[in-house]
Structures are given as C-alpha cells and as structure tokens.
Amino acid sequence: MSKRHHISVAVNGDDYDFLCEPAQTLLDVLRDELMLTGTKEGCATGDCGACSVMLDGRLVCSCLVLAVETEGKRVDTIEGMAKDDQLHPLQRSFLELNGLQCGICTPGILVAARALLEKNPDPTETEVRYWLAGNLCRCTGYDKVVRSVLAAAAEMRGA
Numbered sequence: 503m504s505k506r507h508h509i510s511v512a513v514n515g516d517d518y519d520f521l522c523e524p525a526q527t528l529l530d531v532l533r534d535e536l537m538l539t540g541t542k543e544g545c546a547t548g549d550c551g552a553c554s555v556m557l558d559g560r561l562v563c564s565c566l567v568l569a570v571e572t573e574g575k576r577v578d579t580i581e582g583m584a585k586d587d588q589l590h591p592l593q594r595s596f597l598e599l600n601g602l603q604c605g606i607c608t609p610g611i612l613v614a615a616r617a618l619l620e621k622n623p624d625p626t627e628t629e630v631r632y633w634l635a636g637n638l639c640r641c642t643g644y645d646k647v648v649r650s651v652l653a654a655a656a657e658m659r660g661a
Contacts, residue, residue, distance in 0.1 A: 511572045513538065514582030522569040529553045529564040531572075532579060540580035540609045544638070551637030554610035555579050561617040563636075580609035583616065592616055592654040601650030603641035611637045615651045623659050627652065 506521040513536060520535045529546075532538045532555070541564055544552030548563040555564045556578040583590040592615050595601065602608040611634060618625060618633040625633070630651045631644070639647065 507570050509569060509573050511575055511577055513577045514579055524570060526569045527565055528555070528567040528569050528572055528577070531569040532564060538579055538581050542606050542609055544606060550607070551610040551614060552607050554613045554637065556613060556617060561614055580613055583612060590616065591657045592651065595650040595654035595657065599646055599650045599653060601642065601646045607637055607639040611639065611647060619655050619658060623655060625655060
C-alpha cells in the first residue's frame with residue numbers, strides 16, 4: 503500500500519486540503535475528491551485538451567499533472583470562470599454563437615481561450631486557431647469556436 507500525501511491547494515480561489523496517492527492525477531482529484539466535474543477526461547494522454555486547467559497561471563493538461571505537484575499552488579478550472587450569477591464573456595459568446603455542441607471539449611476550450619485572452623486580448627483568427635490547436639473537438643468543426651473566442655475578445659476589449 504502506498505503512502506497517501508496531504509495536499510493543500512487553492513482551486514478557483516477556495517482553499518482545499520485532500521489526501522492523494524502518489525500517482526493520482528490532478529484531473530482525478532478535481533473530479534473524484536473535490537467533486538469539480540467540469541474538467542473532463544478525453545484521452546488521459548494530454549492529446550485532447552478536454553482536461554485543460556490553469557496551474558499557477560500556466561495552461562496545463564490536468565491528466566498529465568500529478569496531484570502531489572500542486573501542493574501550495576493555485577488551480578483555476580471551468581467552475582471558476584463565472585462570477586456569482588454572471589457568465590464570463592467567453593461563456594456567453596459560446597452560447598450565443600453556438601461555439602459548443604456535445605460539451606465534452608467545451609470546458610477545456612474555454613479555459614484555454616481565457617488563457618489566450620489574458621495573454622493577448624486582441625488575437626487574430628490565426629492566433630486563436632494556433633492557441634486552441636491542442637483542444638480537439640469532434641462536433642463543431644472549430645469555426646464557431648473561433649468566432650466565439652474572437653467575439654468575446656472584442657467584447658472584453660470594449661470594441
């Protein structure tokens with residue numbers, strides 16, 4: 503039996519403490535221990551982006567991060583995007599412009615898009631497509647996803 507580790511981490515601004523196995527992923531802890539099920543498992547190999555979260559301000563695939571590595575760090579997930587009853591502009595734009603369909607990839611795409619807009623508030627279509635290249639979607643064909651990101655960027659800039 504392996505030794506369980508005590509971890510303290512801030513997730514979406516809230517402090518959490520949990521016990522985890524040495525090989526348990528951040529994705530598994532978010533979903534199974536903290537009951538934050540917005541982050542999805544698509545591939546478990548870091549190839550699809552469905553599990554994208556921010557770890558200390560850096561976009562990562564949570565299926566590739568061990569939970570023990572998050573000690574003392576900050577994790578931001580899809581659950582932290584909306585503030586109170588107000589959707590984030592990206593969330594609103596995805597709803598209004600049909601940037602989502604089945605929803606499996608949507609949380610990861612939204613987290614990745616937010617990371618892009620925090621880094622570059624006025625991206626070109628090519629930059630959006632490049633930034634989201636690590637997020638696979640089998641339903642939308644990406645055009646509505648890209649249009650949704652660009653519309654949210656314009657709204658956030660006040661354009």
